[in-house]
Amino acid sequence: MTNKLNSAINFAHENENRFRDELIELVRIPSVSTDVEHKGDMQKAAEYLANKLKGIGMNNVSIMPTGGHPVVYADFLTAGDDKPTVVIYGHYDVQPTDPIELWESDPFAAEIRDGKLFGRGTSDMKGQVMASIHAVEAWMKQGGMPINIKWLLEGEEEIGSPSLGKFIENNKDLFACDFALNPDGGILAEDLPTIPYSLRGLAYLELTLFGPAGDLHSGQFGGAVLNPANELARLIGGMHDENGRITLPNFYDSVVELDDEERKELARLPQDEAFYLEQTGSPKLWGEKGYTPVEHTGGRPTLDVNGLLSGFTGEGSKTVLPAKAMAKISMRLVANQDPIQVKKQLIQYIEENIRPGVTWTLDEHTGAKPSLTSRDSDGVKALAKAMETVWDVRPLYYRVGGSIPVVGQMMEILGVDSVMTGFGLPDDNLHAPNEKLTLGPWYKGIDTLIHFFANLVAN
Missing domain, CATH: 3.40.630.10 (Zn peptidases)
Structure with missing residues (x-):
């Protein structure tokens, strides 16, 4: 040989x-x-x-x-x-x-x-x-x-x-x-x-909230009709807690934690906080407390909004109360998590937190284990x-x-x-x-x- x-x-x-x-x-x-x-x-x-x-x-x-x-x-x-x-x-x-x-x-x-x-x-x-x-x-x-x-x-x-x-x-x-x-x-x-x-795996979903039958004048109807853009922002804002953890029900139940040996191995990588700041141009890093940036990006699950669309987005002003609001949401998953299961967890979160006055749909675009x-x-x-x-x-x-x-x-x-x-x-x-x-x-x-x-x- x-x-x-x-x-x-x-x-x-x-x-x-x-x-x-x-x-x-x-x-x-x-x-x-x-x-x-x-x-x-x-x-x-x-x-x-x-x-x-x-x-x-x-x-x-x-x-x-x-x-x-x-x-x-x-x-x-x-x-x-x-x-x-x-x-x-x-x-x-x-x-x-x-x-x-x-x-x-x-x-x-x-x-x-x-x-x-x-x-x-x-x-x-x-x-x-x-x-x-x-x-x-x-x-x-x-x-x-x-x-x-x-x-x-x-x-x-x-x-x-x-x-x-x-x-x-x-x-x-x-x-x-x-x-x-x-x-x-x-x-x-x-x-x-x-x-x-x-x-990491992936669950990519599109959440749309529907309010009034059409766009309304915010002066005439604002305060009497729930604004789907406001409600979507409130829902999204509640998807993380003050420590950066995702709040969907049972989201972390199947997550495989990093052990001490693996964390030592990942620490050998030349990717400290300064590296991530330089690579991203961000003013400050953010993430789940208790983990380093290199652990965040490979060993922990995430939930991110990839796009938002609602109401008037052109130049100037238009005091509209929008009829609907949409967010594209991706979740990066780690070992033992399943795209189908996390979609169910997102549905449960919405059902438990959304207020009367809007209806909603959740469409699945792609997923990977x-x-x-x-x-x-x-x-x-x-x-x-x-x-x-x-x-x-x-x-x-x-x-x-x-x-x-x-x-x-x-x-x-x-x-x-x-x-x-x-x-x-x-x-x-x-x-x-x-x-x-x-x-x-x-x-x-x-x-x-x-x-x-x-x-x-x-x-």
Whole structure:
């Protein structure tokens, strides 16, 4: 194994320029999933990846239809039944390029400047997909993979993966595995390898209060008719107490608390109060008492108003008593919380606190379950050892404040955890103009994955 591992690493180093050029080829395909005009490009990107997987020796390569853009599947299952089987996840779709005038170069030209590859999808996540493919290729050149692998490369992540859950459900046997590898992440700095092991879930809801049949004159009717905007503001104001805790009934009952060991690990992250103040431009931080900012953003649930709409919002004045008021509300959830359950808790809060004089509706937009992978799992330990070998420093562990629906779907449908990684940087401008991928950490990422596959067998 050691000789093959060394040979695989040498192969990767010898082929770095080719690896980079193949990534450039993929980035130059404008696979924007939100735009119907790019439907042909979506198919082209899927075909590019399918051909690449065939070229490195994968079996059963297939472009599989879904309700939307296709999934690319492939496998290599010759390592033996006693070896782990891992599903490697990725997505080949990218965000739109707006505002195009802020790009310093064509977003699909894939230009290299100062050791960085600029272009839409370089970091999110075509670079991570190709790093995985190149790491597997390096092992295939040694006669095969030390583990069994399956590929699941989708084309709808940037639009919320609307087809993926049903697709996985319909192909449960095909994707049976021990765990999934999800490289749709990143590291905190070029010299700080990091492992995300938790994702917050999401419940996104729209609350609308209805009062009078139409807008009224506030002088003629104000004080006699309950103003739905006032009532909505009162309800929202009561959703947190003076300590920053959410007041929905039984909201914290299922929350998994951070233990002392985990809090010490999170404290290693270079993200203190000064960091958050600098990153946000806020005059002062706020949050649930008893927790640090890094604990707030990954380890605690939240309730935030994302938008408000009511009454007259144009220039000047108009003394209107509005007929309705609307708030878009998102709740970020932590391990063991469920989007359906927290919606019920919000309904109970409204029912217990709303006053007569208005009616209301609560519409659900999207939801995702949270995930928490044990830092002591074989997959995470194999990744940590690989990062320490390549970077020569013990990796940091962190909780991600956002949501990746496929991680929850893998757990719910297949019953497996996901080992998360990735080799982009915080300043990669994901979803923004001038997205880029720094090539140095990307090459190290390929080496890391080569070691990771070997460590899974050693463990």
